[in-house]
Amino acid sequence: MVNGIDRPLDLLNSAKGKEILVQLKSGKQFVGTLLAFDIHINVVLEGAKEVENGEQTTSYGLTFLRGDTIVFISPSAN
Amino acid sequence: MVNGIDRPLDLLNSAKGKEILVQLKSGKQFVGTLLAFDIHINVVLEGAKEVENGEQTTSYGLTFLRGDTIVFISPSAN
Amino acid sequence: MVNGIDRPLDLLNSAKGKEILVQLKSGKQFVGTLLAFDIHINVVLEGAKEVENGEQTTSYGLTFLRGDTIVFISPSAN
């Protein structure tokens, strides 16, 4: 088992500064470097890029994603 | 009757470290090892894989699933 | 009138250990033995089976159902 993940937010904390994949309820996905998050799962990505069907379609740079639109978050490198 | 499940979260607690199936409101399912959960039913899966029509389609590794997108959770081995 | 049901949760309390029918917002139904519930109407079923058009389609065993996906709950034996 992975060490140090006792609570769900521990995974987000360990992913700070790393690239993550964010799935939105609308069906779209974002990739980018996780800079910050809070208990509402609001997140800020650096170098955010929208992904559709596996292809990056739009670059947004620094982006604030509202937590209630998020389905799941996965660090890319695991 | 199953011993030791007095409250709904007791089932999730007893499933830590075991494989679970998670049904999302979008219709998709995830399987993976339950590492952590909280009272919002946010969960972290290790070795998360998306399942569609009974087939595993995408591997995400460590994944944070937001609780309000979840319909049900079932430990696979019961 | 039925005795002992002063508050809605009293019905769920009296149904512990009995088979119940759970209607989800997605249109699906589950049947199973009610083991536990909480004030969010999160429930745990033992021997949970999905029902579509009156036929049991999938067995899930022990299952946690998130309260905010539930429309109604009816003990089967009444």
Place this chain on the structure above:
Amino acid sequence: MVNGIDRPLDLLNSAKGKEILVQLKSGKQFVGTLLAFDIHINVVLEGAKEVENGEQTTSYGLTFLRGDTIVFISPSAN
């Protein structure tokens, strides 16, 4: 004006033990005898029957209806 209804829940309180009609967000309606309700508008009906297009289609007996799925409630006899 009707006496004794100063707050919305007063109507539900005066309807205890009487037949009510419950409209759900899904478009379905239930009729049954109101046994209990709470501030979330969770209700318990005795002799609950589903109604579609004015016809009773399914009998559920004692049924717990989750408040956030309800559009309106009307006592049948008024």
Place this chain on the structure above:
Amino acid sequence: MVNGIDRPLDLLNSAKGKEILVQLKSGKQFVGTLLAFDIHINVVLEGAKEVENGEQTTSYGLTFLRGDTIVFISPSAN
């Protein structure tokens, strides 16, 4: 400007005992006499009638409308 409406609920308070129009999120409208409301905008109408395309289709009498299904409320006589 209309006197005495400093807060939104002041309008509902001044409409007690008068006929109001209630627009629901489902697209349906109700007319009836406002008997009671609370801070959730739950309302009770006397002589409630459903309106579709400007025509009254169904009479419900005393009716409790759940606040979270309401889009707007307009006193008919203004």
Place this chain on the structure above:
Amino acid sequence: MVNGIDRPLDLLNSAKGKEILVQLKSGKQFVGTLLAFDIHINVVLEGAKEVENGEQTTSYGLTFLRGDTIVFISPSAN
């Protein structure tokens, strides 16, 4: 930059007594004079008129709009 708008509600406060445009989640728009609002963004309009495709279709007079149905609010005169 516009003076005096430190918090979002400051804009609504400065728009009291003026005509505003309200966009609803249903796709409909209302115009009318803003009389009152609260922290839920419930608003009361005087002389409320529904607008579809830029044309005013229905007059409602004094109208209470529930905050959770609102997408945006714009004072017409700016």
Place this chain on the structure above:
Amino acid sequence: MVNGIDRPLDLLNSAKGKEILVQLKSGKQFVGTLLAFDIHINVVLEGAKEVENGEQTTSYGLTFLRGDTIVFISPSAN
């Protein structure tokens, strides 16, 4: 990594007075100068313009956007 963004709202704070892009759940986008925001992610834009398919379609001037309709916010200049 970008300095000074420890919490998600820090990005919005640093974007005050700058042009931002706001994605709504309805699929529409707004651009405008961020004047104010709060913890609900309600925002006020100056010179707000609606954008569809990359083209600015409607100018609204000063506009209050309700937080729960927002998917993401991205400062344009990053």
